[in-house]
Amino acid sequence: STLASAIHLQIEDARTPVELVERVHRHLTRFSRARKFATLFLGVLHTRTGELQYVSAGHDPALLARADGSIEWLRATGRPVGIFPDSTWEEARAMIRPGDRLCVYTDGITEAQNPIQEEFGSERLAAYFSRVAGLPVREAASKLFGEVLLFADAAPQYDDQTLLLLARGEKQP
Numbered sequence: 001s002t003l004a005s006a007i008h009l010q011i012e013d014a015r016t017p018v019e020l021v022e023r024v025h026r027h028l029t030r031f032s033r034a035r036k037f038a039t040l041f042l043g044v045l046h047t048r049t050g051e052l053q054y055v056s057a058g059h060d061p062a063l064l065a066r067a068d069g070s071i072e073w074l075r076a077t078g079r080p081v082g083i084f085p086d087s088t089w090e091e092a093r094a095m096i097r098p099g100d101r102l103c104v105y106t107d108g109i110t111e112a113q114n115p116i117q118e119e120f121g122s123e124r125l126a127a128y129f130s131r132v133a134g135l136p137v138r139e140a141a142s143k144l145f146g147e148v149l150l151f152a153d154a155a156p157q158y159d160d161q162t163l164l165l166l167a168r169g170e171k172q173p
Helices: 002-013 017-031 121-131 137-152
Strands: 040-046 051-057 062-065 071-074 092-095 101-105 163-167
Touching: 002 017, 017 040, 017 051, 062 121, 071 092, 071 121, 101 121, 121 137, 137 163
Parallel strands: none
Antiparallel strands: 040 051, 051 092, 062 071, 062 101, 101 163
């Protein structure tokens, strides 16, 4: 809630994703308890062109599943917010073409463990999205949670599992 509040407080005055992350970072280092930090994936999608401007502050790599089934990873562009006062971030860009999907997820998905403490992992996540390239977004998201649950085989999980799945449709005439 502290992170969400910081974003809402700073968003109107920030001109770029990097500037917003810098403002949020300063807010957190000033007003949060010591040793509190957050990872963050913040992006601006230009819906007309499909260009995504983003900053990933120590967050697990977002997955860009191409329409052809190939996978690209959108890696961190800086450290988590709230830790090191002198942290800096870079803005990165990616093109989301018609038929592509952007998957931003929390580590509770990739770190979900089965009874023998094997993690679901990013390789399984990538393989899953390569297999379901043609499924509707809601179905692909729902089935992913089912795959993670099946993998975990009733082993207790200790972290949240959150997913943002965005698909770019075909251009309309």
